[in-house]
Amino acid sequence: MIEALSYGFIQHALIAGVLVSLASGIIGSLIVVNRMVFLAGGIAHASYGGIGMAVFLGLPIFIGASLFAVAAALLVSVLTLKKRERIDTFIGLIWAVGMAIGVILIDITPGYNVDMMSYLFGSILAVSSEDLYFMGALLGVIVAVMLFWYRDILAVSYDSEYAALRGVHVRFFYTLILILSALTVVIAIKVVGLILVIAMLTIPVYIAEKLSNSLAQMMLYSGLIATFFTLAGLAVSYAYNLTSGASIIVISAVGLGLFLLLHKRV
Amino acid sequence: MGVIDVTNVSFAYEKDLVLENISLTVEKEDFLAIIGPNGGGKSTFLKLILGILKPQKGTVRVLGKEPSKNLSQIGYVPQNTNVNTDFPIKVIEVVMMGHVGGTRPLFGYGQGEIGCAMGALAQVGMEAYADKKIGSLSGGQRQRVMIARALCAHPSILILDEPTASIDVAGQRDIYELLRALSKSVTIIVVSHDISVILEYANKAAHINKTLSYHDISNKEKTFPAHARGEHFCEVELLQMLGSKSGCDTSEPGNKWRTKP
Numbered sequence: 015m016i017e018a019l020s021y022g023f024i025q026h027a028l029i030a031g032v033l034v035s036l037a038s039g040i041i042g043s044l045i046v047v048n049r050m051v052f053l054a055g056g057i058a059h060a061s062y063g064g065i066g067m068a069v070f071l072g073l074p075i076f077i078g079a080s081l082f083a084v085a086a087a088l089l090v091s092v093l094t095l096k097k098r099e100r101i102d103t104f105i106g107l108i109w110a111v112g113m114a115i116g117v118i119l120i121d122i123t124p125g126y127n128v129d130m131m132s133y134l135f136g137s138i139l140a141v142s143s144e145d146l147y148f149m150g151a152l153l154g155v156i157v158a159v160m161l162f163w164y165r166d167i168l169a170v171s172y173d174s175e176y177a178a179l180r181g182v183h184v185r186f187f188y189t190l191i192l193i194l195s196a197l198t199v200v201i202a203i204k205v206v207g208l209i210l211v212i213a214m215l216t217i218p219v220y221i222a223e224k225l226s227n228s229l230a231q232m233m234l235y236s237g238l239i240a241t242f243f244t245l246a247g248l249a250v251s252y253a254y255n256l257t258s259g260a261s262i263i264v265i266s267a268v269g270l271g272l273f274l275l276l277h278k279r280v
Numbered sequence: 281m282g283v284i285d286v287t288n289v290s291f292a293y294e295k296d297l298v299l300e301n302i303s304l305t306v307e308k309e310d311f312l313a314i315i316g317p318n319g320g321g322k323s324t325f326l327k328l329i330l331g332i333l334k335p336q337k338g339t340v341r342v343l344g345k346e347p348s349k350n351l352s353q354i355g356y357v358p359q360n361t362n363v364n365t366d367f368p369i370k371v372i373e374v375v376m377m378g379h380v381g382g383t384r385p386l387f388g389y390g391q392g393e394i395g396c397a398m399g400a401l402a403q404v405g406m407e408a409y410a411d412k413k414i415g416s417l418s419g420g421q422r423q424r425v426m427i428a429r430a431l432c433a434h435p436s437i438l439i440l441d442e443p444t445a446s447i448d449v450a451g452q453r454d455i456y457e458l459l460r461a462l463s464k465s466v467t468i469i470v471v472s473h474d475i476s477v478i479l480e481y482a483n484k485a486a487h488i489n490k491t492l493s494y495h496d497i498s499n500k501e502k503t504f505p506a507h508a509r510g511e512h513f514c515e516v517e518l519l520q521m522l523g524s525k526s527g528c529d530t531s532e533p534g535n536k537w538r539t540k541p
Contacts (some may be wrong), residue, residue: 047367161387169377172367176358176377176429179330181351226368227413 018252026141027258031244033149034198034205035218039237040156041198042215043222043229044191047171051216053090053192056105058199058211060086060112065133066119075133076148076200083196086112091189136207136259138248149201156194160233167191168229205244206259217266218243221273243269281344282307283437283467284329289338291324298324302338302492306437306484311463313482314471320489322471323359326441329469330356343436355430355466357423359441365415371425372410375400378432400428404458420451427458437467444474456481 018024045054061083068078086108093104120130132140160167169177170187178184202211222235246269247262254261282305291299298321306312316322327333328340331347342350355378375397376389384390401407404424414422423443430438440459444452452474459468460481470482483498 164387165376165384165389168369168373172364172369172374173358173377176356179332179351179356180377180379180433223366223368227411228370228373229368232368 023139023141024252026143026146027138027248028245029146030138030141030149031205031248031262032241033146033153034201034214035240035244036237037149037153037156037198038202038215039218039222039235039240040160040233041195042219042240043233043236044167044171045195045215046219046223047229047232048191050191050195051212052102053105054195054199054215055212056109056112057083057086057090057192057196058203058208059109061196061200061203062116062133062208063112063114063119064116064200065130066116066123070119070123074144076145079200079203080197082112083200084193087192087196088189091185091192094188095185132207133203134207134209135257136203136205136210136262138205138258141204145204149204152197152201156198159190159194160230163187163190164230171229206262210259210263213263213266214240217263217270221270224273224277239269240266281341283310283343284469285339285341285344286329287339287341289328289335289340291321291328291333291335291337293324298490299328299335299488299492300490302488304486304492304494306467306469308436308467309463310484311459311468311482312470312484312486314469314486314488315473315475316488322488323441325488325492326439326469326471329439330354352433353436355427355433355435355438357426357430357438357440357443359445359471365422367414369414370410371401371406371412371414371417372397374414374425375410375429375432378429396434397428397432400431401425403431403462404428418451420447420454423447423451423455424458427455427462431462431466435466437469438462439469441471442473443470444472 019028045051061079064079064082065075066078067073067082068075071078090101090105090108094101097104166177166182166187167190169180169182170184171191174184174188198215199208199211202214206214218236218239219232221239222232225235226232243266244262247265248258250256250265251258251261284304284306286302286304289299289302290297302325314322314325324333328335329342329347331340331342331351340347343353347354372394376393378397378400379393384393398407398410401410404427406421406424406428409417409421409425414425417425427438427440427443430440438459443459444455447455459470462468463481483496485495485497487493487495
């Protein structure tokens with residue numbers, strides 16, 4: 015397996031795996047503590063519309079998917095503030111309509127016949143240098159936002175009503191969390207695909223939650239656990255010639271099962 | 281001018297009038313209990329004082345200014361403190377949420393803020409729990425932490441919404457003893473169904489059911505003669521007494537309120 019490390023595409027895959035794992039550890043923690051898992055799933059699937067748009071217009075996939083996912087996040091943000099009690103309905107709508115738009119745009123793109131499976135289940139072995147820059151930049155932005163606004167984001171996540179009373183701009187931070195979630199989902203699609211994104215954003219976080227006393231600790235642990243699962247999943251995928259995204263998720267699930275068994279006994 | 285001045289305030293959600301022409305002045309040394317039936321407008325009244333809602337008629341002033349301009353003067357303890365108990369957050373971090381605006385360091389929390397939060401925790405006897413996860417505390421301990429959070433910004437008014445709703449009897453007494461100690465330096469407003477507060481701890485009572493009737497109960501013997509003689513009366517009777525529109529100072533309250541011959 016060591017000789018595999020000399021291949022450029024394997025090196026790219028490893029770097030991408032680490033970057034995306036750290037980002038999804040931080041953002042996954044926010045998604046879980048804010049009870050936005052279903053919402054993140056909706057945005058992930060809606061971003062398929064962005065992939066379709068990018069293919070149709072000949073744009074880079076990352077740009078199209080990012081624009082579409084951020085637009086979906088903003089739409090969700092507006093709808094949540096106006097009609098909070100109906101938000102599950104709207105998320106379901108965005109989820110399905112986004113995908114439908116993507117499918118149709120790809121249908122009407124002349125001469126296009128690339129396997130769309132790679133977006134549904136990930137294509138970590140086809141990460142380009144540009145992809146890595148995008149992932150690195152996003153991780154940088156996420157870390158900077160967390161350092162700068164940690165206390166506000168913590169306050170909004172823990173008790174938004176009280177935060178509002180203390181003069182924190184709840185709406186701004188809620189929207190910021192959604193936008194960062196949307197962008198993280200887009201880079202995670204490259205690694206595990208949009209169908210499996212949710213598992214990547216929640217399994218490591220669930221384990222980290224049990225081990226952490228604070229949100230910052232939870233983010234750090236989630237990032238490290240996600241990195242471990244991603245690298246282990248890649249190794250398994252390489253050794254047995256399996257789909258990488260699915261391997262990562264199955265390894266994560268096995269890890270979660272083992273953790274729960276051991277954690278109960280302690 | 282009182283600490284809080286509410287003048288001729290009316291408020292309606294949509295078209296249903298919830299509060300009608302309410303006036304109330306809260307003085308600095310008051311320990312005010314707000315009672316009344318569910319749906320009578322107690323929470324709406326609190327939201328007006330906190331500046332979450334704006335009155336359609338009349339004015340609310342906190343230390344002479346609009347509530348939203350004087351956020352740091354009001355410490356608030358919300359009703360349900362059992363939400364989000366799985367949240368990975370330390371006690372000290374919850375308390376530091378209480379800081380408002382002002383100077384803050386570029387990253388994280390300042391030494392002054394941490395010291396201030398520890399001071400607030402010491403006031404409620406919880407400083408030993410500063411690094412514990414909030415979810416590992418009991419209901420009563422969590423309520424103390426929420427009070428510390430409200431005290432963190434050194435408010436001159438402390439408002440509590442049903443502070444003992446989910447706490448056992450011994451814990452309730454502890455909370456009220458704490459409030460009594462705090463009331464020496466802070467104005468306290470408590471919304472409660474718990475009649476023992478009114479009898480033992482509060483010196484003013486306001487009954488809200490669309491309209492407001494106000495009572496000075498600092499002299500317990502005069503206000504509750506039956507209680508003073510060791511007789512018992514039930515909650516409903518007490519609410520009726522305090523809810524009567526005639527007010528306290530009308531003729532012979534002793535006769536009117538006596539519940540047993």
